[in-house]
Amino acid sequence: MRKIYHRIIQISGNVITVEAANVANNELAEVKSERGTSLAQVIRLDKSRVYLQVFAGSRGISTDSEVRFLGHPMRVSGSEALLGRIFTGNGSPRDNGPALDENMMEIGGPSVNPANRIIPNKMVHTGIPMIDIFNTLVESQKLPIFSVAGEPYNQLLARIAMQAEVDIIVLGGMGLKYDDYLFFKETLDEHGALPRTVMFIHTASDPIVECIQVPDMSLAVAEYFATELNKRVLVLLTDMTNFADALKEISITMEQIPSNRGYPGDLYSQLAVRYEKAVDFAKAGSITVLAVTTMPGDDVTHPIPDNTGYITEGQFYLRNGHIEPFGSLSRLKQNVNKDTREDHRALMDNMIRLYSEYREVLEKQSMGFRMSEWDKKLLKYGGQFEKGMMDLSVNIPLFQALDRGWSILADCFEPQEVGIKTDLVKKFWPSK
């Protein structure tokens, strides 16, 4: 029988304090007040004082409300019954389905021992040429999508969820607008991707603590599918900026000394703990992490994107409705793009080089200079590249995308103008 404490000595914001013994950090408790029962989590221990963050907020709690410790941290069920289901940040169903209590696993455990990892070597096909050809996503990679409020990053994530060639999708939504939540649910349902998806959704109106649980919940479930069922899991997180803001809010109620722009000093570690869960096993599945980070004020030096950039293996920039060819980088692409098709790397390098020349020509054009024959060729090329490759609605498999690359080149240039070695040109240049 567990003790019930009913002497709350302090209530400040959503944090309550009780004197209790044998309580561990991160342990859960139930707080019963006149307004009902809410979960709370231990966020700080100071001798016998225990500080608890109350999920539903401290409204209605009085000093004699009941606190009962559950003796375990936050847990989530590890079972195949998760598939197709939608949960909140504290693991309770959001879709009116039954609560799951089979094989409860603790969330937020340590990341995988580096000795058990293998060097990433498998490509993840997404059907998006800007990813597949130019910045290939690799199994077990952790990549952020740096974007700005208003860009279609959730649409991009939904496309990836529908198209990516993986076994399981875990979608973690943090601080989502209700519209965005419905968009994900309906889009995945419509395209038949829901049965392979597990969603943990925290909306902007839900308690702040649940926001912090979302990545841990999602990654714990991903680990279950990767290790127990040998599945290739893709974890999609949106938006990590809301996660970091939630951390900030809690660290300020905790009266921690704020660091850069008010974020907690351990922001880097907090992000790394989550991102480092990405892993590939020799004899089991893998976890790949794609996480949206909206940059406040489109400022890449803001502490969230800045710290994120030191952890992840590259980044995608989503700007003006497409994945930017410049700045976007998958640091693991060279591990896989040698084994796809012999023309992959040459095409990748030279198409981007020509596209940057096109950008220069655009500048020249905007200044009113006469266009030379070569400039006109580049202008034609740039237009076709944007329409055939960069447009987010383009959904074609890698080889088809490479073929399209060649046909765009052949349509705009002579073979000796593109700078690709003759062997490849002879083999792949489409005959007119």
Next chain:
Amino acid sequence: MLRDGNEVGQMMKVVGEEGTPTADFVKYLKAEFLDSVYLQQNTFDPIDSACGAERQEYMFDKLLTVLDKSFDFEDKGKARSYFQNLRQEFIDWNYTPWDSIDFHEAEKKIDALLAQA
């Protein structure tokens, strides 16, 4: 050479291609050419990623003959396409094994192209 070429490139952004003398334009093309066939290596290619000193010296000599040569083009379009052809031949040359039959064949093609101008 690279600095001069870059200067012309910057100048062209201000006065446009049509406002640049052909002689300057060729300077620019030569600098771009040096960059794309000599300074840029393909680390992922077994031959181009590791180039022996002997080969490097040999190829650099050939490169110098291009850079030192004075060209007389009718117009800038002709100049640009000539250098594009030359770049293509050099790129192919970079990928041939040292002192192989292909290596000498590629060199012959370059010599023929140089003799034309």
